[in-house]
Amino acid sequence: MMTCEKAVGLVSEALDRELTPSELKKVRWHIRLCPACFKYEKQIQLLHDFCVKYGDHICDEVELPEEARTRIKAALESAGSRKE
Numbered sequence: 348m349m350t351c352e353k354a355v356g357l358v359s360e361a362l363d364r365e366l367t368p369s370e371l372k373k374v375r376w377h378i379r380l381c382p383a384c385f386k387y388e389k390q391i392q393l394l395h396d397f398c399v400k401y402g403d404h405i406c407d408e409v410e411l412p413e414e415a416r417t418r419i420k421a422a423l424e425s426a427g428s429r430k431e
């Protein structure tokens with residue numbers, strides 16, 4: 348299974364480009380098994396929908412900043428560490 352880091356990266360990339368079928372398959376699979384990444388995908392899609400609705404200029408402002416990514420990564424790591 349791909350790592351959370353990779354899955355999260357691809358989820359973000361999917362908003363900018365079409366993922367390859369194999370990438371898509373791996374991401375889908377990961378998200379089905381990983382609640383943290385599932386949540387991340389929902390959040391980023393909400394954000395993306397918001398941007399599409401209200402325009403790219405807003406999207407530029409609300410685009411996931413490095414700090415948010417770090418926060419999500421930390422959340423993912425703590426979620427992972429709770430697993431045995």
Ligand SMILES: [Zn+2]
Pocket residue numbers: 350351352354377381382383384385
């Ligand atoms: Zn994950």
